[in-house]
Amino acid sequence: MIAFTSMNPCAPKRALPNYSQSPNLVGLTHDKLTAQLQSLGVPERALKMRTRQVWHWLYHRGVRSFDDMTNVSKELRALLCSSARIGRPEVIREQISKDGTRKWLLRFDDGEEVETVFIPEDDRGTLCVSSQVGCTLNCTFCHTGTQKLVRNLGPAEIVGQLLVARDALGEWPSPPDGRLVSNIVLMGMGEPMYNFDNVAEAVKIMMDGEGLSLSKRRITLSTAGVVPIMARCGDELGVNLAVSLHAVTDQVRDQIVPLNRKYPIAELMAACRAYPGLNNARRITFEYIMLKGINDSDADARKLIKLLKDCPAKVNLIPFNPWPGVAYETSDPDTIKRFSDMVYAAGISAPVRKTRGQDIMAACGQLKSDSVRLSRADRDRAAATANP
Ligand code: SAH
Numbered sequence: 225m226i227a228f229t230s231m232n233p234c235a236p237k238r239a240l241p242n243y244s245q246s247p248n249l250v251g252l253t254h255d256k257l258t259a260q261l262q263s264l265g266v267p268e269r270a271l272k273m274r275t276r277q278v279w280h281w282l283y284h285r286g287v288r289s290f291d292d293m294t295n296v297s298k299e300l301r302a303l304l305c306s307s308a309r310i311g312r313p314e315v316i317r318e319q320i321s322k323d324g325t326r327k328w329l330l331r332f333d334d335g336e337e338v339e340t341v342f343i344p345e346d347d348r349g350t351l352c353v354s355s356q357v358g359c360t361l362n363c364t365f366c367h368t369g370t371q372k373l374v375r376n377l378g379p380a381e382i383v384g385q386l387l388v389a390r391d392a393l394g395e396w397p398s399p400p401d402g403r404l405v406s407n408i409v410l411m412g413m414g415e416p417m418y419n420f421d422n423v424a425e426a427v428k429i430m431m432d433g434e435g436l437s438l439s440k441r442r443i444t445l446s447t448a449g450v451v452p453i454m455a456r457c458g459d460e461l462g463v464n465l466a467v468s469l470h471a472v473t474d475q476v477r478d479q480i481v482p483l484n485r486k487y488p489i490a491e492l493m494a495a496c497r498a499y500p501g502l503n504n505a506r507r508i509t510f511e512y513i514m515l516k517g518i519n520d521s522d523a524d525a526r527k528l529i530k531l532l533k534d535c536p537a538k539v540n541l542i543p544f545n546p547w548p549g550v551a552y553e554t555s556d557p558d559t560i561k562r563f564s565d566m567v568y569a570a571g572i573s574a575p576v577r578k579t580r581g582q583d584i585m586a587a588c589g590q591l592k593s594d595s596v597r598l599s600r601a602d603r604d605r606a607a608a609t610a611n612p
Contacts, residue, residue, distance in 0.1 A: 246307055246308050246309050247260055247264075247307075247308050247309070248308070248309055248310070248311035248380050249278060249282060249304075249308050249309070249310060249311075250282060250310055250311050250312070250380045250383060250384060250387065251311075251378060251379035251380025251381070251382075251383050251384070251425070251426065251429065252379075252380075253379075253425055253428065253429065254275060254279065254432075257275050257278065257279065258271050258272070258275045260308070261274055261275060261278065264303060264304070264307050264308060265303060266300065266303075274296070274300065276434070277293065277295060277296050278293065278296065278304075279432075279434055279435055280434060280435070281293040281296070282310065282435065283398070283429065283432065283434070283435025283436045284397050284398050284434065284435050284436075284437075285396055285397045286387060286390055286391065286395075286396035286397065286398070287310070287396075288310055288312065288391070289310065290304040290305045290308075290310065291305065311333070311380060311384070312384050312387055312388055312391070313330035313331060313332055313381060313384045313385065313388055314330065314331045314332075315328050315329075315330060315388060315392070316329045316330065316331045316337065317329040318392065319584040320584070321580070321581040321582070321583050321584045322583055323580055323581065324344045325341060325342065325343050325344070325580045325581030325584065326341070326342040326389075326392070326581075327339055327340070327341045327342075327581060327584050327585075328340050328341075328342075328385075328388060328389070328392065330384075330385065330388060332377075332381055336357045336374055336375065337357070338354040338357055338377065338381075338385075338412065338413050338414075339354065339412065339413065340352065340353055340354060340385040340388070340389060340412060341412065341581060342389050342393070342404075342405065343580050343581065344404070348406045348407050349403065349404045349405050349406050349407065350405075350406075350407040350408070350409055351385070351386060351389050351405050351407070351408050351409070352409050352411050352412050353382060353385045353386065353408055353409070353410050353411075353412050354377065354382075354385065354412030354413040354414055355376070355377055355382060355410055355412065355413070355414040355415070355416040355419050355422075355423050356373060356374075356375070356376050356377060356413060356414025356415065356418070356419055357373070357374035357375050357376075357377065357413065357414070358371040358372050358373040358374045358375075358413065358414070359371065359373055359413060359414050359415055360373045360415065360418060361415050361448050361481070361482065361483050362482055363448065363468075363470075363480060363481050363482070363483075364479065364480050364482075364551075364552075365470075365480055365513060365515060365544060365550065365552050367547045367550075368413045368414070371413075373414075376414075376418075376419040376422055377414070377419065377422060378422055379422050379425035379426040379429065382422060382423060382426035382427075383426045383429050383430060383436075385412075386405065386408065386430060386436065389405055390405060393405065398435070398436055398437055400437075406442060407438075407442045407443070407444070408427075408430060408438060408442065408443045408444070409443075409444045409446060409466070410423060410427075410443075410444065410445045410446055411444070411446040411466070415447065415448055415450065416445050416446070416447060417445075417447045417450035417453040417454070417457065418450060420453050420456065420457070423445070424456075424457075424460055424461055427443060427445075427461050427463060428461070430443065431443070431461075440461065440462045440463045440464075441464065443461075443463040443464065444463060444464040444465070444466050444509065445457055445461070445463050445464070445465060445466070446466040446467075446468060446511065447465070447466070447467060447468065448467075448468045448481050448483045449467055449468070449469075449481070449483060449484070449487050449492040449495075450483070450487065451487040451491050451492055451495045454495045454496070454498075454499060455495070455498065455499070455500060457499075458499045458500030458501055458502075459500050462500070462501055464506070464508075464509070465496075465499055465508050465509070466508070466509040466510075466511055466540070467492070467496060467508055467509070467510050467511065468481065468511045468513075469489075469492075469510045469511060469512055469528075470511065470512055470513050470515075470519065471484075471489075471518075471519045471524075472489070472519070472524050472527035472528050472531055473489070473527070474488045474489055476518065476519055477489060480515070480518070480519075489531070493531060493535065496508050496535050496537075497534055497535045502535075502536050503536060504536050506536065507536040507537050507538050508535060508536065508537050508538075509537075509538050509539075509540050510528075510532065510537055510538070510539045510540065511540050511542055512528070512539055512540065512541050512542065513542045513543075513544050514541055514542065514543050514544055514554060514555035514559070514560050514563070515544050515552045515553070515554070515555065516544075516552070516553040516554060516555045516556065516559075517553075518552065520555040520559050520560070520563055522562070522563075522566065524563070525562075525563045525566040525567055526566070528567060529566070529567060529570040529572065532572055537572055538572065538573040538574070539567055539572055539573065539574040540574075540575065540577050541560060541563065541564055541567075541574055541575065541576045541577065542576075542577045543555070543560060543576065543577070543579060545579060545582070560576055561576075564576055
């Protein structure tokens with residue numbers, strides 16, 4: 225029989241049955257980390273220094289074991305090994321697209337799963353992060369909308385997506401520039417503004433200059449338009465805002481983004497115009513999904529231009545990504561081009577978003593759509609490949 229006491233308590237999670245019950249040091253703000261270290265027995269006089277050291281190892285160096293925190297005293301390392309953990313989501317599956325896009329299926333302690341996508345481009349690498357398991361919004365064109373909200377993600381689970389991506393890309397310690405993961409978009413599963421407190425804690429950790437050190441200019445939060453939270457997002461985080469507009473009349477938007485019935489277009493646009501920190505160099509991105517015969521006419525383009533008149537704005541036209549059983553079709557390429565040209569001609573940038581990672585179902589609105597169909601046995605086989 226194997227005696228558990230002989231095991232290294234810093235060994236991977238599966239080695240100890242109750243391992244996940246010890247407190248996770250990932251995802252705590254500075255103050256909460258200090259309080260956690262204090263409750264684990266770190267003496268008052270050393271708290272400030274220890275918090276700084278542990279923070280550095282967690283977020284600048286990305287270590288996965290307390291044993292690697294070499295400037296932390298041996299006694300504290302032993303204490304942390306036996307009473308705390310550096311908790312990451314478990315990588316269940318990794319897929320790499322022909323275009324370099326990578327998608328990870330991640331599992332949390334309670335068995336719930338989300339997906340995170342990395343999209344490399346010439347001038348940046350963007351990580352698309354999820355904020356909830358499922359979603360409450362039920363946008364009719366979005367596959368996540370067909371999955372019920374299961375729960376919000378905690379700060380550790382949101383930051384954990386970045387840590388896991390950086391592990392997989394081998395990007396530790398955090399490089400000052402030329403990074404693979406240079407940008408974050410909260411555009412994965414869920415509505416970040418319906419989980420704002422946890423998202424805000426996670427984003428603050430990502431922005432901290434002593435650790436992951438991502439600039440607020442390189443973080444974008446995407447919302448379907450939760451009007452009462454928008455000002456807080458600008459004031460507290462100062463990150464870029466993307467708004468999933470998708471239609472220019474309440475009649476159409478009520479149908480495809482049901483949240484519009486609560487916060488109609490006029491209220492949404494007023495909140496956009498009032499978004500803190502907005503100016504011509506810092507614009508709101510309006511996402512606009514191109515749905516054949518629904519929102520893609522010349523009249524729609526003209527209304528869009530009118531709607532955005534007093535708001536520093538750019539438009540992102542997203543060709544609709546179909547999924548099995550959906551009633552919508554993508555607009556024709558010519559229609560998309562014509563729509564884009566009209567908006568550009570009015571002086572508003574309106575590029576058409578390139579669909580990335582289509583061969584691995586990593587495109588907008590498709591996250592987790594195939595993984596839910598995979599059997600547990602398939603997934604465990606895939607997990608063994610992802611975590612040899
Ligand atoms: N709830 C947030 C963030 C998640 S959705 C929001 O609504 O913004 C991220 C983006 O993907 C949104 O603009 C969403 O409308 C878009 N999207 C969802 N399903 C899509 C699909 N099938 N094809 C293209 N874009 C989609």
